[in-house]
Amino acid sequence: MSNEAIIETEPRREASSKATRFILASGLASLLIGAAEPETRVAVTLQPDLAEDASGRLLVFAARATSENMTSDAVDLERGEDVSVAARDVASFGTSRSATINTRTAAFPASFATLAPGTYRVQAVLDRNGDYNFTGRGPGDLASKVVTVHFPLSSMPTLQLEHAVPPETDQFDTTGLPLVAAEQIAASRPHLHDERMPSKVLTRFHGANQAVAAWVLTPPGYNAMSRTTYPTVYTATAFGTGHKLAGQQLSRMWHLMKTGVMPPMIWVALDHSSRNGTTEFADGVNNGPLGEALVEEVIPALEAKYRMDAKPSGRFLTGHSSGGWFALWAIVRYPQLFGGSWATAPDPVDFHDFLGVDLYAAGANMYRAPDGKPRPLERDHDKVLGTIEEAARLEGVLGHSGGQLRSFEWVFSPRQRDGEPAFLFDRETGAVDPAVAAYWRERYDIGHRIEADWPRLGRYVDGKVHVVVGTADSYYLDGPVRQLDAAFRKVGGHADFRYVPGATHSMPMLYTTDGDRNALWKEMSHAIYAMARPGQMWGAPSRAVFTPPPPARARQH
Numbered sequence: 001m002s003n004e005a006i007i008e009t010e011p012r013r014e015a016s017s018k019a020t021r022f023i024l025a026s027g028l029a030s031l032l033i034g035a036a037e038p039e040t041r042v043a044v045t046l047q048p049d050l051a052e053d054a055s056g057r058l059l060v061f062a063a064r065a066t067s068e069n070m071t072s073d074a075v076d077l078e079r080g081e082d083v084s085v086a087a088r089d090v091a092s093f094g095t096s097r098s099a100t101i102n103t104r105t106a107a108f109p110a111s112f113a114t115l116a117p118g119t120y121r122v123q124a125v126l127d128r129n130g131d132y133n134f135t136g137r138g139p140g141d142l143a144s145k146v147v148t149v150h151f152p153l154s155s156m157p158t159l160q161l162e163h164a165v166p167p168e169t170d171q172f173d174t175t176g177l178p179l180v181a182a183e184q185i186a187a188s189r190p191h192l193h194d195e196r197m198p199s200k201v202l203t204r205f206h207g208a209n210q211a212v213a214a215w216v217l218t219p220p221g222y223n224a225m226s227r228t229t230y231p232t233v234y235t236a237t238a239f240g241t242g243h244k245l246a247g248q249q250l251s252r253m254w255h256l257m258k259t260g261v262m263p264p265m266i267w268v269a270l271d272h273s274s275r276n277g278t279t280e281f282a283d284g285v286n287n288g289p290l291g292e293a294l295v296e297e298v299i300p301a302l303e304a305k306y307r308m309d310a311k312p313s314g315r316f317l318t319g320h321s322s323g324g325w326f327a328l329w330a331i332v333r334y335p336q337l338f339g340g341s342w343a344t345a346p347d348p349v350d351f352h353d354f355l356g357v358d359l360y361a362a363g364a365n366m367y368r369a370p371d372g373k374p375r376p377l378e379r380d381h382d383k384v385l386g387t388i389e390e391a392a393r394l395e396g397v398l399g400h401s402g403g404q405l406r407s408f409e410w411v412f413s414p415r416q417r418d419g420e421p422a423f424l425f426d427r428e429t430g431a432v433d434p435a436v437a438a439y440w441r442e443r444y445d446i447g448h449r450i451e452a453d454w455p456r457l458g459r460y461v462d463g464k465v466h467v468v469v470g471t472a473d474s475y476y477l478d479g480p481v482r483q484l485d486a487a488f489r490k491v492g493g494h495a496d497f498r499y500v501p502g503a504t505h506s507m508p509m510l511y512t513t514d515g516d517r518n519a520l521w522k523e524m525s526h527a528i529y530a531m532a533r534p535g536q537m538w539g540a541p542s543r544a545v546f547t548p549p550p551p552a553r554a555r556q557h
Helices: 027-033 180-189 202-208 241-258 290-307 322-333 388-400 404-412 434-444 445-460 479-491 507-511 519-532
Strands: 043-046 056-064 084-092 098-102 120-127 140-143 145-150 158-164 191-199 210-218 232-236 267-269 315-320 340-344 376-380 385-386 467-469 496-500
Touching: 043 056, 056 098, 084 098, 084 388, 120 158, 145 202, 180 191, 180 241, 191 290, 202 290, 210 241, 210 290, 232 290, 232 322, 241 267, 241 519, 267 290, 290 322, 290 388, 315 322, 315 519, 322 340, 322 445, 322 467, 340 507, 340 519, 376 388, 385 388, 388 404, 404 434, 434 445, 445 479, 467 479, 467 507, 467 519, 479 496, 507 519
Parallel strands: 043 158, 232 267, 232 315, 315 340, 340 467, 467 496
Antiparallel strands: 043 098, 056 084, 056 120, 120 140, 120 145, 140 158, 191 210, 210 267, 376 385
C-alpha cells in the first residue's frame, strides 16, 4: 500500500470521503421559473509555444477558495481537503488547440454542478504518461495556472495549459528536508550506487529494451578489492515510492551502520514501481516475468559486481506495505534462494481477507458487506476515512491504470482479450468475479501456498518468516496477516507474527520502541546478521523480538 519517506511523512491517499455537496432546492421549481441548469463544462487550451500538440489524461481540479490556498500555485488531491476532479482522455488538441471536459461524464465525487455555491480555485493538468494514479503529477506533465472561478458556472470557463512540470531534482538534492535527513542523505551519497540492469526476459516480453533499477548501499569499510563479503538485504518500498525516494530511504541504513548500532551489510533497494502501479517482482501475464528477471538476471548481476554473500544464507528480504508483500512472496516463490524474510504491514497475504473481503465467499462484493453496509478501505482507528467504492470511483476518474486497486489486478489477474488485466470486481456494482478470484488463489495467495505446498516449502522457509503489523492498521491489513498466521499454525510451521497494539500502517509506529524510532531496524538487522554469521555477535540488540529458526531440516546454506 502507500509509502512513507525517510522524513516520515504520512502516505498520500486519495480515497477520503468528499463531504461537499450542492443540491438544487427544487428541479421542478427551476423549470417553473425558467432557470437554466448550471454549466458543467470546462474548456482547456494548449498554449501555442508550449507544445505543438499533446495527448494524455486531462484532469481539472477544483477546491473551495480559502485564505490558505488563495496564493497556492497548485490545486491537487490532498488528505483532509475537499477537492473535486473531472477528467477525460485527449488524443489530440487538434487545430483548435482546445479540449472540453464535461464534468457530468467523469468526475469525483460528482459533477461540478453539485458543488456548493461559492468561490473556487481551479487548475487543469495533462497527465502525459498515464501515471497520475501512482505518482501524481510528474515531470513533463502540462499544467495551467490556478484561477478563481465562481460556482455554479454561468458560462464555460477556459483554462490554458501554459507550463510543464519541471524535471526531478538531483537524487541528492535535500532542499526542504529536515536538517537531520539532509545530513544523512549527504553522508550516504558516496556509498549509494545507482544500478540499471538490462533484462533480456522483460525485453522479450515487452518488445522493447527493459532494465531493472536498484540502489546498492555498501557498508562502512567496504573495499571492492577485498575478499571480505557481506550479507545482503533486498528491500522493497511501498506503493507510491519511486526510484529516487527508495535511494533516499537507504541513507537511514548508512547512518545506523556508520554509528555502529547496525551490523555492516549491503542493502539493495529494488525499484518495483511502474506506470501500472507496483509489480512486487511477481511473474505475471500483464507486467511480465519480473520474478524471473530478479532471480535469473538482477541478483546474479549484482553478486558478480559487489562483495556479497552469494548464497541463500547471505540473502535476505525486507519490505513495508506493498514491499512487505514482496518480501513474503519472494521467499515463498523462491524458497531455496533466501535465508529469511521480514515484512511489516504487508498488502493482503491471504485472500480470505482481501481488504476485509473474503474473495472466495459466494456472492462476494467489494463495495457492500452482507448486511449492506459500505466496506471501508481506510481508517484512523475507529474513524472510517474512505470506502473501497470511493477509491475505485476516484481511480477510474484519474486514469485507467496505476491506482492501488487496479495495480493489484495488473499483478494478479489473467489478461483480457483487449490486452488489459481482468477486473477482480465490477466497478459499478462491486461484485467479485469468482473465476478471477480463483485465478488469484492458485497463483498469488500466500496463505494458500503455505497450506497447499508445505511439504516442499517447509524444509526451506520454516522459521524464516517474520511479520509485524499494527492491530489498527490503516488499511485493515492485520486481518490477512492473522489468516497467514493461522495457515502456518495449521501446517505446524514456525513463523514469527507480531501484532503491535494500536499501531496503524505508519512505519514510525511499527518501528519505534521506547522512543527509539529505529528500534525495529536494529532488531531485524541483528537477527539477519546472526543467521548469516552463526556464532558471531554484532553488539547486543535492545531486546529479542524474532526467535531463531528451529533446528535445520535439510536447510540449504
